[in-house]
Amino acid sequence: xxxxxxxxxxxxxxxxxxxxxxxxxxxxxxxxxxxxxxxxxxxxxxxxxxxxxxxxxxxxxxxxxxxxxxxxxxxxxxxxxxxxxxxxxxxxxxxxxxxxxxxxxxxxxxxxxxxxxxxxxxxxxxxxxxxxxxxxxxxxxxxxxxxxxxxxxxxxxxxxxxxxxxxxxxxxxxxxxxxxxxxxxxxxxxxxxxxxxxxxxxxxxxxxxxxxxxxxxxxxxxxxxxxxxxxxxxxxxxxxxxxxxxxxxxxxxxxxxxxxxxxxxxxxxxxxxxxxxxxxxxxxxxxxxxxxxxxxxxxxxxxxx
Amino acid sequence: xxxxxxxxxxxxxxxxxxxxxxxxxxxxxxxxxxxxxxxxxxxxxxxxxxxxxxxxxxxxxxxxxxxxxxxxxxxxxxxxxxxxxxxxxxxxxxxxxxxxxxxxxxxxxxxxxxxxxxxxxxxxxxxxxxxxxxxxxxxxxxxxxxxxxxxxxxxxxxxxxxxxxxxxxxxxxxxxxxxxxxxxxxxxxxxxxxxxxxxxxxxxxxxxxxxxxxxxxxxxxxxxxxxxxxxxxxxxxxxxxxxxxxxxxxxxxxxxxxxxxxxxxxxxxxxxxxxxxxxxxxxxxxxxxxxxxxxxxxxxxxxxxxxxxxxxxxxxxxxxxxxxxxxxxx
Ligand SMILES: Nc1ncnc2c1ncn2[C@@H]1O[C@H](COP(=O)(O)OP(=O)(O)OP(=O)(O)O)[C@@H](O)[C@H]1O
Ligand SMILES: [Mg+2]
Numbered sequence: 001x002x003x004x005x006x007x008x009x010x011x012x013x014x015x016x017x018x019x020x021x022x023x024x025x026x027x028x029x030x031x032x033x034x035x036x037x038x039x040x041x042x043x044x045x046x047x048x049x050x051x052x053x054x055x056x057x058x059x060x061x062x063x064x065x066x067x068x069x070x071x072x073x074x075x076x077x078x079x080x081x082x083x084x085x086x087x088x089x090x091x092x093x094x095x096x097x098x099x100x101x102x103x104x105x106x107x108x109x110x111x112x113x114x115x116x117x118x119x120x121x122x123x124x125x126x127x128x129x130x131x132x133x134x135x136x137x138x139x140x141x142x143x144x145x146x147x148x149x150x151x152x153x154x155x156x157x158x159x160x161x162x163x164x165x166x167x168x169x170x171x172x173x174x175x176x177x178x179x180x181x182x183x184x185x186x187x188x189x190x191x192x193x194x195x196x197x198x199x200x201x202x203x204x205x206x207x208x209x210x211x212x213x214x215x216x217x218x219x220x221x222x223x224x225x226x227x228x229x230x231x232x233x234x235x236x237x238x239x240x241x242x243x244x245x246x247x248x249x250x251x252x253x254x255x256x257x258x259x260x261x262x263x264x265x266x267x268x269x270x271x272x273x274x275x276x277x278x279x280x281x282x283x284x285x286x287x288x289x290x291x292x293x294x295x296x297x298x299x300x301x302x303x304x305x
Numbered sequence: 306x307x308x309x310x311x312x313x314x315x316x317x318x319x320x321x322x323x324x325x326x327x328x329x330x331x332x333x334x335x336x337x338x339x340x341x342x343x344x345x346x347x348x349x350x351x352x353x354x355x356x357x358x359x360x361x362x363x364x365x366x367x368x369x370x371x372x373x374x375x376x377x378x379x380x381x382x383x384x385x386x387x388x389x390x391x392x393x394x395x396x397x398x399x400x401x402x403x404x405x406x407x408x409x410x411x412x413x414x415x416x417x418x419x420x421x422x423x424x425x426x427x428x429x430x431x432x433x434x435x436x437x438x439x440x441x442x443x444x445x446x447x448x449x450x451x452x453x454x455x456x457x458x459x460x461x462x463x464x465x466x467x468x469x470x471x472x473x474x475x476x477x478x479x480x481x482x483x484x485x486x487x488x489x490x491x492x493x494x495x496x497x498x499x500x501x502x503x504x505x506x507x508x509x510x511x512x513x514x515x516x517x518x519x520x521x522x523x524x525x526x527x528x529x530x531x532x533x534x535x536x537x538x539x540x541x542x543x544x545x546x547x548x549x550x551x552x553x554x555x556x557x558x559x560x561x562x563x564x565x566x567x568x569x570x571x572x573x574x575x576x577x578x579x580x581x582x583x584x585x586x587x588x589x590x591x592x593x594x595x596x597x598x599x600x601x602x603x604x605x606x607x608x609x610x611x612x613x614x615x616x617x618x619x620x621x622x623x624x625x626x627x628x629x630x631x632x633x634x635x
Contacts, residue, residue, distance in 0.1 A: 202408040208364055209403075210396035210423045210474070224413045300458040301412055 001303050004296060012289045019281040020071070024064050026277070027270050032056075036268070037080065076275035081267040086275045090257065094279070096166055097249070097256035101241050103172050104180035105234060112184045113230065116191025117223065120199060131192070135185035143244055147178035147251045164253035175252045179244055183237035190233055194226030201225075228295050235291030239284035308339035311481050311514035312361070312399075316374030319356050319365065326588040330356050332538040335614065338482060338514040343505065345517045345525040345546070347561070348535030351584060354518045355404075357535070358484045361516075362401055363391045379481060397427040400475040402504075404487040406468035410459035416470055417455030423477045435477070442473040446503060465496040472504060482514040490520070497521075501528065522565050526550055531621075534558045537595035538587050540614065544622035554624040556600045556633060594627065602633055 027033045034051035035042075042050075051057050055066070070077070076086035119128040154174060155163035165171050198204065199222055207221045242258075249258035257276060264272040296302040319331035330353040338344050346354050360371045363383070376383045378399055383391065395401075400423075403409045410419060420442075421435035430438065436455065443451035446469040459467060468488060475483050485504060489497035505528040508515040519525060525532055525546065532549040534542040534557065542555040553559045560580040582599035585591065593608035594600070600607070606627050616623045618630070626633075 202403060202405050203411040205364060206403065206409045206471075206474075207411065207422075208392075208395070209362060209401045210426065211392040211394065212396075212422065212426050213392065216426070221411050221414075225411070299413065300415075301460050 001296065004302065005293070008289060008292055012285050016282055016285050019285070020068055020278060021064065023274050023278045023281070024067055026274055028060075033270065036270075071275075071278065076278075077271040079264075079269055079272045081264070081269040081272070086271050089260065089272065090275055090279060093255060093257045093260045096254060097242065097245055097258055100172060100175055100179065100245060100249070100254065100256060101238060103176035104241055105183075105238055106180075107176050108180035108182075108184045108187055108237075109230075109234060111180075112187035113191050113223075113227070116188045116230075117195055117218070119188070119192045120195030120226075121218070123196060128192075131188060135188055138181055138185040143178060143182050144247050144251060146181060147174070147248055150174045150178055151251070166252075166254040166256070171252070171254065175248050175254055178251075179241055179248045182244055183234070183241060186237065187230055187233060190230050191226060194229055195222060198222045198226045224298065228299055231294055231298070232288075232291050235287045238287055239280075242280050242283065308342070310337060310377075311340050311342075311379060312338040312516075313375055313377040314361065314373070315376075316372070317357065317360055317376065318372050319353070319360050319369055320372075321366075321369045323588065329587050329590075330538050331360060334535075334540055336533050336540065336543060338516060340481070340514055341509070341512040342530045343508060343515040343517055343528055345519060345529035345532045346535055347519060347522060347525055347532060349520070349584065352535045353538045353587075354535055355486050358401065358486050358516065358518060361484065362395060362399065363388070364395075364401075393427070396423045396480075397429075397478045398480050399482045399484070400478070400480045402468075402471050402475050402483065402485040402488045404490050406464050406471055406488075406491060409471055410467055412459055414458075415455060416457055416459065416462070420455070420470070420474055420477060423474065427478055429478055438477060439473065442476055443470070445476075445507065446470075446473045447499075448473075464492055465500065468492060468496075468500055469503070472500070472507070476507065476511065476513075479511065480513060482516070483508070484516045484518070486518045487520070488517075504528075522561060534561065537584055539595055539625060541596065541625045542623070543614070544618070544624075548618075548622045552618075552622075552630065554618060554622070554630040554633070555596075555626050556602055557596045559633075594625070602628060 034047050034054065034056050037054070038047045038050050055063060058066075074087050076090070078084070079086050079089060082089060115127075115131045115134075119125075119131045122128060151163055151174065154161045161173055162168070162171050163174075204217060204221055207217045212221070245256060245258035246261050247258070248254070249256045250262045253259070257280070261273065261276045263269075264276065314337065315335045317331060317334040318329065321328040321330060332353075334353075334357055336344065336346075346357065348354055356365065356369070359365050360369075360373075361376065361383075363371070365371055373384060378394065381394065381398075383394070386394070410416070417436065417439060420439040421432065424430045424435040424438065425432065429435075439455060440451045443454055448454055448466060448469055454462075454470075459470075462470065468491075472488070475485075488504065489500050492500060501524050504515070504517070507513075517525070517529065529546045531544065532542075532546050533540045534549070534555065536557050542549065542553070542558045549558065550562070553562055557580070564579060580599055585595055585598055592611060594603070594612045597603040597607040612625050612627055614623045614625045618624060624630075
């Protein structure tokens with residue numbers, strides 16, 4: 001278990017470093033950053049002074065080392081547009097996005113796991129077919145379109161929920177559904193497939209032969225084994241959801257990281273975008289690490305080597 | 306003194322709908338088990354042994370349909386019980402050991418948890434009592450350091466150990482009847498004998514009834530009190546082990562016995578028998594004797610009408626054949 005954790009941690013650090021390198025090179029992807037910063041009307045001297053001011057004249061590796069060292073201390077530089085420390089802005093917006101992501105994830109799992117279990121208990125039944133239909137529709141429907149549909153019915157026609165803003169919990173209902181719905185089909189199908197496989201396992205027959213109640217057989221003996229891949233999926237999908245929050249937060253005008261990313265892209269605010277990408281990536285890496293640890297804890301074959 | 310009847314099965318049939326028609330893997334099976342008795346069910350692969358035992362436990366696969374005239378455990382008519390009441394009996398008064406020790410234990414839970422689950426479910430004892438019994442039984446089935454084993458997971462145990470755990474598990478609630486479905490088939494040859502001895506020993510000690518399903522006639526000869534020979538879903542011969550081995554009366558039973566060498570009787574280097582032909586399909590109805598196709602004695606009489614399990618050979622020996630044993634002499 002300990003070596004497994006250590007190895008897993010090592011991989012995570014390596015991935016994080018790679019991501020940071022890619023993020024860092026973002027500023028050179030769009031050409032000379034000094035030229036971009038200086039603007040259309042700048043003279044050669046202006047550009048040159050900006051280049052030395054921001055340190056773009058140093059060797060790339062030195063720049064990267066410097067940038068990484070500062071980033072590790074939470075210093076992502078100044079936002080070109082907001083003229084504020086990037087870190088400050090990000091950590092102001094981060095909790096909102098995390099909250100949204102978490103609500104979306106909870107919504108998705110609360111919907112998909114029971115549906116998947118029900119579908120597996122009675123394969124090809126009405127429940128199974130309904131669940132399959134939901135899954136197919138969900139996979140086919142673009143999330144922005146689904147978000148707008150929700151908005152139209154719950155916000156405008158029935159007036160049940162506020163359309164935009166992020167002030168109260170009611171603001172989070174529709175965005176969470178719109179965002180969480182995105183991962184529901186996959187989680188549901190995976191739960192169903194896992195349960196179907198596990199339910200025909202020999203140890204389920206053993207559990208029934210012991211006279212255990214069907215609830216015990218289903219939830220203690222079957223779900224625990226069927227849920228393992230769903231956890232990995234949820235972690236990966238949570239990362240995608242953070243990306244998806246760019247769309248959802250923009251549609252619902254929620255003041256989170258996604259919205260900030262959208263704004264920063266429009267303002268060509270490179271340090272801000274760099275930091276957002278890096279923070280989201282590291283968060284994503286942490287999540288998969290967490291999922292692996294959870295799996296190891298749930299599956300003694302990994303834990304007790 | 307009349308023996309105490311533990312299990313009585315009569316007219317037990319199983320039907321499974323398949324794309325190519327209705328399958329009848331178990332047909333009109335009748336046998337009984339007395340207290341402290343070992344009844345062996347033998348027969349080649351696919352003859353319906355496992356489905357017979359699953360039908361008794363009411364653990365058949367979803368699509369399979371069970372019907373029976375009598376299915377009585379002690380004095381409980383199991384045909385009248387719903388699934389919930391059946392689950393009160395399973396693992397409690399009647400338990401089962403399966404063929405596949407490698408996969409029959411849940412990988413996610415400790416041995417201790419899985420052993421004590423039964424007694425806790427059946428309200429027999431609390432956690433600590435159940436643990437004590439688990440340790441005691443693990444020692445009984447020959448597992449050392451039993452207390453430590455409780456904390457281990459199935460993947461940390463070898464196949465032989467797992468099957469010992471399964472045996473201990475079957476005994477946790479002190480059942481009247483144990484069904485062991487080929488408990489050693491998946492194990493090493495050297496371990497097979499140990500496990501079977503263990504099973505026979507415990508069965509004597511606890512005076513449970515034991516249904517032992519096996520291919521291994523050598524084992525049957527050593528441990529069984531009575532033997533039921535199954536062929537293509539039917540019991541074709543049934544009687545005391547002594548009668549079956551000394552005066553086998555069904556051509557199929559004779560064929561089976563010819564397939565195993567008997568020390569002292571089979572001459573060194575002589576040919577062992579084999580039964581030519583294949584098992585008939587069990588889809589649809591089949592009038593007459595199921596073995597007729599492969600039987601060298603078969604005549605028109607065999608396939609024209611159903612052949613019943615006749616008891617012309619005495620009270621403890623019944624055979625499903627139109628011929629009398631004398632007529633079958635080569
Ligand atoms: N779920 C099922 N669906 C369809 N057919 C089945 C099913 N289970 C068993 N059968 C068929 O029923 C017949 C009897 O099966 P069973 O498992 O009882 O045989 P067995 O005597 O235990 O054989 P073995 O010695 O190989 O364990 C076989 O022909 C098998 O193919
Ligand atoms: Mg079998």
